[in-house]
Amino acid sequence: MSHDVKALESKYVVQTYRRTPIVLVRGTGVRVFDEDGREYLDLLAGIGVGALGHGHEGLARAIAEQSREMIHCSNLFFHPLQGQVAERLAKLSGLSRAFFCNSGAEAVEACLKFARRYWYTQRNANRTEIVAMEGAFHGRTYGALSVTWDEHYRAPFAPLLPNITWVPMNDAAKLRAAVSERTAAIILEPIQGEGGVRPISQEFANAVNEVKARTGALLIADEVQCGLGRTGYPFYFQKLGLQPDLVSVGKALAAGVPMGAALVKEEIAAALSFGDHGTTFGGNLLACRAALVCLDEISATLMDHVKTVGAHLERQLRALQSKHPAIVDVRGAGLMWGLELNMDAAPVHEAAIRQGVLVNRTAVKVIRLLPPLMITKADLDRALGMLDAAFSEVLAGAGVAN
Ligand SMILES: Cc1ncc(COP(=O)(O)O)c(C=O)c1O
Incomplete structure (x- = not known):
């Protein structure tokens, strides 16, 4: 070397x-x-x-062309590509809107904030707890780190977000006991990646649906690693029959150009106002152009x-x-x-x-x-x-x- x-x-x-x-x-x-x-x-x-x-020739050509036309214009203006990427993501996921950011951790961070904002908008100040999975990895920003299991990553940065309850993956009884009407959201990876490639069992997925129906807790599916075609499905939550209210994506989204997104149901989007969240680079033209190439190939073949x-x-x-x-x-x-x-x-x-x-x-x-x-x-x-x-x-x- x-x-x-x-x-x-x-x-x-x-x-x-x-x-x-x-x-x-x-x-x-x-x-x-x-x-x-x-x-x-x-x-x-x-x-x-x-x-x-x-x-990849098509990706390289699209990036080169886009960089000559315009790389970035900020979210202070419209540009033609964000809506196109958001539309493709809505069709693939069934969730109606996208918020664009630059990485998986930011996508998780957005999902956590949006879930909390939803309950704030509902004037339900009690719903602040998050139920997360043992073995989970969601990223290293403060919110994402707070729901990441490994003590080795978390300990040096305490105190983190309060009110996190941990449930062993695939333990339906513990999940039922942990989720209540104080739970803002359950967050899980349909297949844990960094935790050792551990898929959620069908029985556990069924229990998630059941506690969600019983308590009204929101579900955040973190598909940063297992989503966007990697398992042969657009998203692995679909294979399991989960019905997330928010989905985080990143990694493959723009095939190597940094990009992440929080995909949300209409009710969640409706709870958000101008200025609630934002990022300078999120969804810029270069990333969107790459995402269009990538999403088209994933969907087509x-x-x-x-x-x-x-x-x-x-x-x-x-x-x-x-x-x-x-x-x-x-x-x-x-x-x-x-x-x-x-x-x-x-x-x-x-x-x-x-x-x-x-x-x-x-x-x-x-x-x-x-x-x-x-x-x-x-x-x-x-x-x-x-x-x-x-x-x-x-x-x-x-x-x-x-
Ligand atoms: C499931 C999951 N969520 C979030 C992240 C964080 O993504 P990033 O490293 O792009 O911030 C990762 C990264 O490995 C991940 O696997």
Whole structure:
């Protein structure tokens, strides 16, 4: 790895990221290349961002054209593209309006504020509690951090938002006990991402619908990671039959141009007034133009493709599990999968990168796969061959029977 890159980064960049020591300089499709020209198959897509893969011609052309016309004009004026992106999101999600921002955490932050604003507008000052899930990750701004489970992220920044009640994921009885007429909103990821790729069970989803009907609590579905076609559905809440009042999206929305959005039902939108929330960059022309390209591809062809290759990936991952008993669980949907190991996943993560495949370690014991949505079966097979070799290398070294 180039000494200059590392030296500059470690001298001038705030050290909040533990980086894998490779320097990536370009990519094409599912392949990325480091500064020495070494090729990697990218099964991570910038943590679920690069839905269209790297170097996408249509996206590059649209961004180039838009940057010549106008990149940004602020939300003090109309521009032609926000309404078009909002309309596509409304059609995909069934929620009627969008608020645009720049990241997943901001989308969550907007959802939390809008939920509280809704109850304030209803003159219901008692409804300020939020019910959140153990294992949840919603981002690192103060509101989003307050509903993020990991104590390690939260403790140094206390005090956070008050009145958060934690419920173990998929524990319907605890959910029923936690949600009351003081609950402003329940927030959940239909599939927890950073928490180790843990889908919500159908039984738990049914319980969410039931407590929502009983108490009137709002539901915020955080689809920043699992939404926008990643599971083969526009949103995973739809697969579960959940009826969120607010949905946060980010990551894949503009295929790598930073963009997030809070999608809301009409009743929530009606509770908001001018000035209640805002952002300088949110929904600027460049991000919207990229989002139009991305949403059109997701809607036209990618979701069907994800269903097909996702089923293939699941079969291959289960075959990998039967070969390597260190893999104790295989969880996910579409092109969002986690392999839980009976050990720290760090050595497998490192070996995978040595083999030439980019994957991620999350929740200590989980290897997570979030490939670009256009990946082919052939590339998946090639990448899984490398992952298989990585498991063999590590488990043989550790003296674990294979
Ligand atoms: C479910 C979920 N919500 C929110 C976030 C925060 O998004 P961002 O990192 O864009 O702020 C993430 C990021 O991983 C996420 O997975």
